[in-house]
Amino acid sequence: MTHAAERRVEATARVAPATVTRHRRPDWLAPLARHALLVGVAAVFLLPFYWMVMSGLKSNGQIFARPLQWWPDPVVWDNIGRTIGSQYFPYFRLLGNSAFYAGGVTLGTVLSCAAVGYGFARLRFPGRDVLFAITLATLMIPPIVTFIPTYVLFAQLKLTGGYVPLILPAFFGNAFFIFMMRQFFLNIPGDLSDAARIDGAGEYRIFFQIMLPLVRPALMVVAVFSLLYTWHEFFQPLIYLQDRAQFPLSLGLYAFRSQRTAEWASIMVGSFLTTLPLIVVFLFTQRYFLRGIATTGLKG
Amino acid sequence: MATIAQRRPAPSPLRRQETRAGLVFILPWLIGLLVFTAYPTIATFYLSLTDYNIVQPPSWTGLDNYRTMFFEDPAFWTAVRNSAAYSLVSVPLKLVVAFGLALLLNMGVRGIGLYRTIFYLPALVPPVAATIVFILLFSAQGGPISAVLGGLGLRAPDWFNDPTWSKPALILLGIWPLGVETLAFLAGLKEVPQDLLDASAVDGAGGWQKLRHVVLPLISPVILFNLVIGVIYSFQVFTQALIIGGQNGEPLESTLMFVVLIYRNAFRYFSMGYAAALSVVLFVAVLLLTLLIFKTSRSWVHYEGGLR
Numbered sequence: 001m002t003h004a005a006e007r008r009v010e011a012t013a014r015v016a017p018a019t020v021t022r023h024r025r026p027d028w029l030a031p032l033a034r035h036a037l038l039v040g041v042a043a044v045f046l047l048p049f050y051w052m053v054m055s056g057l058k059s060n061g062q063i064f065a066r067p068l069q070w071w072p073d074p075v076v077w078d079n080i081g082r083t084i085g086s087q088y089f090p091y092f093r094l095l096g097n098s099a100f101y102a103g104g105v106t107l108g109t110v111l112s113c114a115a116v117g118y119g120f121a122r123l124r125f126p127g128r129d130v131l132f133a134i135t136l137a138t139l140m141i142p143p144i145v146t147f148i149p150t151y152v153l154f155a156q157l158k159l160t161g162g163y164v165p166l167i168l169p170a171f172f173g174n175a176f177f178i179f180m181m182r183q184f185f186l187n188i189p190g191d192l193s194d195a196a197r198i199d200g201a202g203e204y205r206i207f208f209q210i211m212l213p214l215v216r217p218a219l220m221v222v223a224v225f226s227l228l229y230t231w232h233e234f235f236q237p238l239i240y241l242q243d244r245a246q247f248p249l250s251l252g253l254y255a256f257r258s259q260r261t262a263e264w265a266s267i268m269v270g271s272f273l274t275t276l277p278l279i280v281v282f283l284f285t286q287r288y289f290l291r292g293i294a295t296t297g298l299k300g
Numbered sequence: 301m302a303t304i305a306q307r308r309p310a311p312s313p314l315r316r317q318e319t320r321a322g323l324v325f326i327l328p329w330l331i332g333l334l335v336f337t338a339y340p341t342i343a344t345f346y347l348s349l350t351d352y353n354i355v356q357p358p359s360w361t362g363l364d365n366y367r368t369m370f371f372e373d374p375a376f377w378t379a380v381r382n383s384a385a386y387s388l389v390s391v392p393l394k395l396v397v398a399f400g401l402a403l404l405l406n407m408g409v410r411g412i413g414l415y416r417t418i419f420y421l422p423a424l425v426p427p428v429a430a431t432i433v434f435i436l437l438f439s440a441q442g443g444p445i446s447a448v449l450g451g452l453g454l455r456a457p458d459w460f461n462d463p464t465w466s467k468p469a470l471i472l473l474g475i476w477p478l479g480v481e482t483l484a485f486l487a488g489l490k491e492v493p494q495d496l497l498d499a500s501a502v503d504g505a506g507g508w509q510k511l512r513h514v515v516l517p518l519i520s521p522v523i524l525f526n527l528v529i530g531v532i533y534s535f536q537v538f539t540q541a542l543i544i545g546g547q548n549g550e551p552l553e554s555t556l557m558f559v560v561l562i563y564r565n566a567f568r569y570f571s572m573g574y575a576a577a578l579s580v581v582l583f584v585a586v587l588l589l590t591l592l593i594f595k596t597s598r599s600w601v602h603y604e605g606g607l608r
Contacts, residue, residue: 119325149343172332203321294487
């Protein structure tokens with residue numbers, strides 16, 4: 001073993017090679033400082049959550065009381081029932097609409113993007129690479145640029161005022177998720193489909209029976225992000241929907257606040273209830289979120 | 301392998317079958333690309349040269365919309381300034397804080413799973429809910445932020461009601477969900493080979509030098525990606541700005557962002573032609589910025605063995 005290699009092994013063996021100590025500091029100091037910093041930052045990030053929940057459990061008077069109530073005194077549990085029962089925020093109806101909207105978009109996105117991503121990743125046909133380059137380039141088009149003519153198109157077909165313009169386009173793919181699916185399909189060894197082809201399996205059977213089961217985690221990644229984006233969507237429902245009975249949660253919450261500006265406690269309960277389903281989904285599917293971010297390096 | 305290839309029947313029917321299957325698989329996107337991307341993009345350019353209110357057919361006006369925009373509509377320049385200021389501050393701020401957090405999380409802290417979850421949580425909150433919560437959080441009457449600042453002896457501004465402070469508060473609202481970028485950076489940092497760090501330590505590199513000469517170059521593709529996405533998205537901020545400032549960008553047009561201006565013209569005034577012209581300007585601006593970033597990236601982004 002050379003001298004340098006020896007030293008390198010020694011360096012790797014040390015717990016924290018970064019702190020080749022000049023002045024000897026106690027071992028526990030750096031981790032403690034790191035934790036203190038992280039706890040401080042985490043507290044700042046959690047403050048809006050905390051305030052949302054606490055304010056939801058106060059009366060409107062308590063919310064604006066001086067000195068500030070960091071803990072509601074008394075706790076007004078009543079707010080929850082009153083908000084859900086309010087005609088201005090028909091929670092279960094809004095929840096059902098959001099579930100329908102997000103479910104439809106997610107179904108369309110997963111189906112179309114799996115098929116298209118597979119086509120781009122594993123099948124050879126003329127013009128494929130050019131078309132894929134164009135697909136990536138479309139990511140740079142701000143959605144608002146294509147929005148006005150799309151709206152006009154749906155308006156002329158008399159399809160505004162319902163969910164068709166909000167859900168239908170998802171069945172025709174989404175550049176970002178196609179890119180994501182392609183990445184996943186590229187990671188599957190090619191021998192597998194070649195073997196199946198030699199055994200006489202058709203392209204569609206290879207896709208449905210061999211490939212799709214293999215990329216099930218990837219389908220989940222696309223599904224959870226599609227669900228998240230659609231649940232957050234505000235602009236399109238705002239433009240396309242007029243009937244309150246059709247609103248998804250985000251738009252319903254916006255309408256609620258516009259009408260009952262002063263009812264801060266109920267508005268906070270509504271905000272929490274709009275977020276809650278996503279937190280529940282996230283708790284069960286966290287690994288797919290993390291995986292999605294890690295594989296593409298971005299954007300939630 | 302060679303024997304199998306020889307025993308295969310002539311490749312052309314198989315290849316033809318593959319071509320047909322390939323086209324079937326991408327067919328949905330082919331339609332989507334034409335109907336929902338190519339056609340509307342071209343149509344936006346066309347509509348930008350017309351006067352159009354949906355009810356009557358578009359009437360050709362040439363470059364009138366652009367002339368109005370540049371020379372007669374002060375709201376245009378206000379929105380340009382607002383959006384530029386918002387992007388210029390929020391994009392770098394978000395990346396720097398996210399990167400710092402990722403470095404911190406990458407130092408082998410215990411309980412990293414919990415921190416990861418906490419930093420990601422804000423990204424789950426729908427923008428409508430987040431904005432409404434921030435309005436209360438920053439309110440001068442009942443907000444904890446003003447109370448804390450007051451407790452420290454500082455006079456807190458009335459953030460969202462003060463034209464000087466509404467944009468900073470809007471920026472803070474925009475960087476709240478930076479956990480996504482943090483996790484992306486963290487995933488990138490995990491890829492930095494430990495032997496490289498060890499080798500540089502042996503060569504006498506301190507923490508800062510390692511960061512500057514080993515970690516940053518290796519992670520620069522992730523930085524580039526998040527920078528480009530951040531710029532593209534920051535110019536499209538809409539929901540937060542509309543809820544805070546309404547279509548007029550209250551207070552005093554300080555939150556009148558570019559997309560709010562487009563929305564106002566298209567769906568409040570039904571000046572679809574003018575709104576289309578505004579969209580074209582946004583498109584060109586984002587495109588130029590992206591190209592500019594890609595062009596400069598050659599000098600600071602490091603690819604090892606090409607793109608992965």
